[in-house]
Amino acid sequence: xxxxxxxxxxxxxxxxxxxxxxxxxxxxxxxxxxxxxxxxxxxxxxxxxxxxxxxxxxxxxxxxxxxxxxxxxxxxxxxxxxxxxxxxxxxxxxxxxxxx
Amino acid sequence: xxxxxxxxxxxxxxxxxxxxxxxxxxxxxxxxxxxxxxxxxxxxxxxxxxxxxxxxxxxxxxxxxxxxxxxxxxxxxxxxxxxxxxxxxxxxxxxxxxxx
DNA sequence: AATGCTTACGGGTCACGTAATGATT
DNA sequence: AATCATTACGTGACCCGTAAGCATT
Numbered sequence: 416x417x418x419x420x421x422x423x424x425x426x427x428x429x430x431x432x433x434x435x436x437x438x439x440x441x442x443x444x445x446x447x448x449x450x451x452x453x454x455x456x457x458x459x460x461x462x463x464x465x466x467x468x469x470x471x472x473x474x475x476x477x478x479x480x481x482x483x484x485x486x487x488x489x490x491x492x493x494x495x496x497x498x499x500x501x502x503x504x505x506x507x508x509x510x511x512x513x514x515x
Numbered sequence: 516x517x518x519x520x521x522x523x524x525x526x527x528x529x530x531x532x533x534x535x536x537x538x539x540x541x542x543x544x545x546x547x548x549x550x551x552x553x554x555x556x557x558x559x560x561x562x563x564x565x566x567x568x569x570x571x572x573x574x575x576x577x578x579x580x581x582x583x584x585x586x587x588x589x590x591x592x593x594x595x596x597x598x599x600x601x602x603x604x605x606x607x608x609x610x611x612x613x614x615x
Numbered sequence: 616a617a618t619g620c621t622t623a624c625g626g627g628t629c630a631c632g633t634a635a636t637g638a639t640t
Numbered sequence: 641a642a643t644c645a646t647t648a649c650g651t652g653a654c655c656c657g658t659a660a661g662c663a664t665t
Binding site for chain 4: 535536537547548550551552555569571572574
């Protein structure tokens with residue numbers, strides 16, 4: 416299994432919501448170039464299939480992209496909930512209680 | 516949110532099952548030293564709480580470790596199912612149909 | 616011409632293995 | 641003494657931003 420990173424999955428979720436590389440980069444504190452490269456990497460790791468249609472000006476989810484997005488949202492949300500709960504139980508409160 | 520890596524979570528799941536650094540390392544194609552360091556990193560990222568009691572010879576889950584393990588198993592399994600399904604739909608079949 | 620995704624290039628960080636150390640049976 | 645987890649250290653890969661390229665409006 417090609418090590419799919421959580422960072423890549425989160426980036427996909429944001430990009431699928433924004434449909435804009437610049438905005439996605441801004442929200443994630445990255446550059447559009449990095450967003451592009453990371454997205455390419457994820458697509459390659461997932462069997463080389465395109466998740467987005469990039470028509471140089473318009474970004475759109477492909478069929479595979481829509482399917483993945485629909486399935487990924489609850490999966491990542493569930494994982495995040497577990498991680499958040501675990502960190503909350505920790506003595507040093509990991510990432511402060513800023514989020515949610 | 517301190518970038519918790521999927522690799523760290525998978526390592527935790529294996530270690531929680533094996534309760535042995537050497538076996539865990541062997542199953543993951545790593546060295547015991549790396550398993551130790553990676554586990555330390557995860558514990559640190561989760562607020563500095565110990566997930567295992569290491570008494571130099573006996574490895575045991577802490578209370579926090581047991582809780583995390585119970586919650587993490589279905590969460591990671593769900594994510595893996597989504598990833599596997601996505602890769603299966605891909606044209607280049609990502610990581611061959613070896614697993615399951 | 617302007618906007619926006621993409622490829623090329625260096626640099627810094629982190630994961631990795633090897634080797635040495637400490638602790639327990 | 642042997643086994644097992646841990647720490648120290650050097651190397652290689654990967655993530656990152658900057659800069660240049662190409663397409664579309």
